[in-house]
Amino acid sequence: MTDAQEWPTRDLHRAAVTGGAGFVGQNLIRTLLADGLSVRSVDNRPAPPIPGVEAITADLQDPAAARDALADVDVVFHLAGNPSGTVSVQDPLFDFASNATVGINVLEAVRHHVGTRLLYLSSAMVYGRPETSPCEESDRCRPFYPYGASKLSVEHWLNSYVATYNIDASSARAFVVYGPGEDPRRAGAEVGQFLRWQLNGMRIQVVGDPETKVRDFVHVDDLSRGLLVAARAGRPGLVYNVGSGTRHSLRELIALIEAATGTTADVTVDRTDLTDSYALVADITRLRELGYEAQVPLADGIKQLADELGPAPAPPQLATVLTAEGR
Ligand SMILES: NC(=O)c1ccc[n+]([C@@H]2O[C@H](COP(=O)([O-])OP(=O)(O)OC[C@H]3O[C@@H](n4cnc5c(N)ncnc54)[C@H](O)[C@@H]3O)[C@@H](O)[C@H]2O)c1
Structure with a gap:
């Protein structure tokens, strides 16, 4: 123990x-x-x-x-x-x-x-x-x-x-938290941001490397x-x-958004700033020992959020700024 x-x-x-x-x-x-x-x-x-x-x-x-x-x-x-x-x-x-x-x-x-x-x-x-x-x-x-x-x-x-x-x-x-009720004027996390762009038929703008930028998205x-x-x-x-204890690259996130919305994404990738292109994933053993278990798989959470947002939600309004000057 x-x-x-x-x-x-x-x-x-x-x-x-x-x-x-x-x-x-x-x-x-x-x-x-x-x-x-x-x-x-x-x-x-x-x-x-x-x-x-x-x-x-x-x-x-x-x-x-x-x-x-x-x-x-x-x-x-x-x-x-x-x-x-x-x-x-x-x-x-x-x-x-x-x-x-x-x-x-x-x-x-x-x-x-x-x-x-x-x-x-x-x-x-x-x-x-x-x-x-x-x-x-x-x-x-x-x-x-x-x-x-x-x-x-x-x-x-x-x-x-x-x-x-x-x-x-x-x-x-x-x-990285996602789910219903995020204010698009205040939120810059990728799940809500990318999904809102996709539901509006807008281009998904990736900042960093979509393969090495890996996150633990938790509902x-x-x-x-x-x-x-x-x-x-x-x-x-x-x-x-x-966290969820699972890892998804931004590329995998986009694929799940395509699957949830039944539409193909138009993606631009800006690799000029790789400041946050790394893996950030939770080891949740310590909380598991207290009885926690993540229950919402990312694919299900995205589908549920897409249904709640509807076809044309307010687009994201907070750009990703990694350094004051950019790099
Ligand atoms: N959203 C995420 O992905 C995420 C990830 C990790 C940690 N967190 C943490 O979770 C917490 C909540 O985040 P959120 O996404 O709900 O943000 P949010 O902006 O939606 O909520 C924060 C709330 O704090 C209130 N607040 C700010 N300053 C205050 C003050 N001086 N007095 C009283 N209220 C004040 C704001 O009015 C706002 O309603 C934050 O501490 C954040 O650091 C969020």
């Missing part, structure tokens, strides 16, 4: 979800409700109403607002922040404020509310360019985006709070289930990869 298995399962009834108005937040809230938890959504913009959910509008960059908004719950799922590497390249100070400052404010709130469990949603971008694939949680983290650095900084802060203040907190590293329902498993049974101070 490993360390990851030995922690007793927590009894969680009341949850707060920061970033509850966002893509992952909205889906996680539905998973929590279906599991019988009561849910409070905390966001700095109004959340689309979900019956039975208490919605609080608060800016978590304000420490007092964070403390108030996160009172009287058993568990905080901390998702709020800037989710975009591109935005972090364009505006690193905004990324720092959204991710690092908000992160420490949430930690301070949880320290104040003794006994509250915290599950922080970090990102696979903390690994940077992995030396091996799949990535294990103990692999070296060398983020190269400001976004990866800010997400990793909160993991370090969190672990220091576990050690220093004995808070009950763990981190989860999401891989947002699987991510949500994984976060709940980690919140219940995860060990304080440990980090858990949440």
